[in-house]
Amino acid sequence: MAEPAPPTFPTLVQRFFMDHLREQRAVSSQTIAAYRDTLRLLLTYVAAALRRTPGAITLPDLDAPMLLAFLDHLEKERGNSVRSRNARLAAIRTFLKFASHHDLSALATIERALAIPLKRFDRPMVGFLSRLEIGAIIEAPDQTSWAGQRDRAFFSMMYNTGARVSEMTGIRCRDVVLEGQPAVHLSGKGRKERSVPLWRATAALIKSWRRRIGDPTGDAILFPNRSGGRMSRSNVTQRLDLAVAIAGLKNPGLLERPITPHTVRHTTAMHLLQSGVDITVIALWLGHEDTATTHMYVEADIAMKEQALMKLQPSTAAPGRFRASDTLLSFLQSL
Numbered sequence: 001m002a003e004p005a006p007p008t009f010p011t012l013v014q015r016f017f018m019d020h021l022r023e024q025r026a027v028s029s030q031t032i033a034a035y036r037d038t039l040r041l042l043l044t045y046v047a048a049a050l051r052r053t054p055g056a057i058t059l060p061d062l063d064a065p066m067l068l069a070f071l072d073h074l075e076k077e078r079g080n081s082v083r084s085r086n087a088r089l090a091a092i093r094t095f096l097k098f099a100s101h102h103d104l105s106a107l108a109t110i111e112r113a114l115a116i117p118l119k120r121f122d123r124p125m126v127g128f129l130s131r132l133e134i135g136a137i138i139e140a141p142d143q144t145s146w147a148g149q150r151d152r153a154f155f156s157m158m159y160n161t162g163a164r165v166s167e168m169t170g171i172r173c174r175d176v177v178l179e180g181q182p183a184v185h186l187s188g189k190g191r192k193e194r195s196v197p198l199w200r201a202t203a204a205l206i207k208s209w210r211r212r213i214g215d216p217t218g219d220a221i222l223f224p225n226r227s228g229g230r231m232s233r234s235n236v237t238q239r240l241d242l243a244v245a246i247a248g249l250k251n252p253g254l255l256e257r258p259i260t261p262h263t264v265r266h267t268t269a270m271h272l273l274q275s276g277v278d279i280t281v282i283a284l285w286l287g288h289e290d291t292a293t294t295h296m297y298v299e300a301d302i303a304m305k306e307q308a309l310m311k312l313q314p315s316t317a318a319p320g321r322f323r324a325s326d327t328l329l330s331f332l333q334s335l
Contacts, residue, residue, distance in 0.1 A: 006103040009058050013039065016098050038091040045070050059099055059106035064113050067092065071116075086118045128267040133254055134159050136247035137240070146212065147226075151239050153202075153209040154223045158261065160202040161186065162268030162286045165261045169231045171222045173210070178203055188287040196285060236261055 007015070021027050021035065043054040046061055049069070067089075074080040074088060093114055100110045129137070138155045142148035158168050167186045175185040182198035198206070210216070213224075225231045231239075240261055248255040265286065272282050282288075 006105055010055055012059070012099050012102060013095075015102070016095055020098050034087070035091050035094070038088045039095065041074070041088070042067075042070055042092060045073055059103055060109050062092075062096070062113060063109050064116060067113050067116055071119075082119050089116065089118060127257065127263055128270040129254075129259070129263065131271065133247070133251055134264065134267050136251050136254070137243050137259075140243040140246040141239075147239075149209055149212055150223055151243060153205040154236075155240070155243065155264070156202045156205050157184065157198070158264050159268055160199050161196040162265045162272075163196075164188070164265065164287075165233050165236050167287075168261075169221075169223065169233075169236065172218070173216050173220045173222050174218050176206060176222060178207055182206075186287065192287060194284065194287050233261075240264075 017032065017035070021032055042062075043057060046057055046066060047054045049066070050057070050061060071085055071089060074085050075082070080088070096110045096113055100107055138152060138159065141151035141155075143152055154168065157163070157171075161167075161184060163186055167188055170187055171184060175187075176198075177183050177185075178198075182200075182203035183195050184198060185193060185195050187193050206222075210222075221228070221230055223231060225235060237260065240259065244254050244259050269282055269286060272285060273279070277285075
């Protein structure tokens with residue numbers, strides 16, 4: 001009995017999104033949109049290069065040279081950063097791994113394509129605030145006004161939890177526990193949930209804020225906008241900018257560098273690290289799936305200590321340097 005023919009490329013794409021991503025992996029709509037945009041860009045590029053319609057493309061067309069040309073196109077013609085280029089490649093890899101289970105005839109092509117490495121790039125040093133600076137930002141909003149009291153409680157919880165903006169704006173009253181050991185339940189990236197303990201100062205601000213808005217319960221948004229709905233990302237950024245501008249009147253250093261909501265998240269991680277909290281605990285605190293993501297804070301901390309150490313060296317002392325003997329140099333050159 002003859003083996004069934006492998007599915008067509010359009011069928012594979014459809015199964016990838018409908019069966020693999022939606023049903024089997026149950027990924028979020030944002031993740032599906034990211035994969036969709038990547039494949040749309042790829043198929044448009046390949047179709048133009050081969051002078052075919054996207055529906056006429058086959059798996060063997062997505063070979064390593066074609067993918068490398070597409071990645072080069074993203075950087076040079078579309079102006080994508082290396083980080084964006086790598087994200088596109090990761091999405092293509094996921095699709096090709098899925099396709100390899102359904103079309104064995106293209107396995108050799110897929111294996112060569114999967115061997116394309118992610119591109120290395122220099123990561124900027126993590127920017128974060130001192131305890132004095134983050135304290136000044138939290139205290140900047142006017143506590144006598146509705147928006148000011150909300151912002152104080154919002155920024156305090158953001159610093160306490162290291163939460164992302166999307167996590168903060170999605171907090172509902174039922175997610176916060178203020179009795180016993182105060183904590184907040186966060187719905188994180190990739191639908192992952194975690195609970196983070198609240199400091200006493202944060203819990204006090206939340207209690208005061210809830211009384212201000214009538215102690216709502218259940219599904220009510222904890223930090224609503226003026227209309228009672230969720231704050232937008234731009235709204236959070238705008239309120240943070242305002243707090244930084246006010247805090248900057250007494251702390252001019254705050255006005256000399258960009259401060260975003262993600263800066264507050266970095267600040268939480270660095271302060272936990274400097275307080276001696278284990279890196280695995282910080283990863284759980286921030287909702288990182290892999291501790292390798294959290295390791296960048298360790299690298300930043302080490303870099304800062306190295307800079308501080310260099311400042312302690314006498315100005316007249318020349319840095320020492322290892323000098324190998326001629327015999328050793330000859331040995332190394334012979335390897």
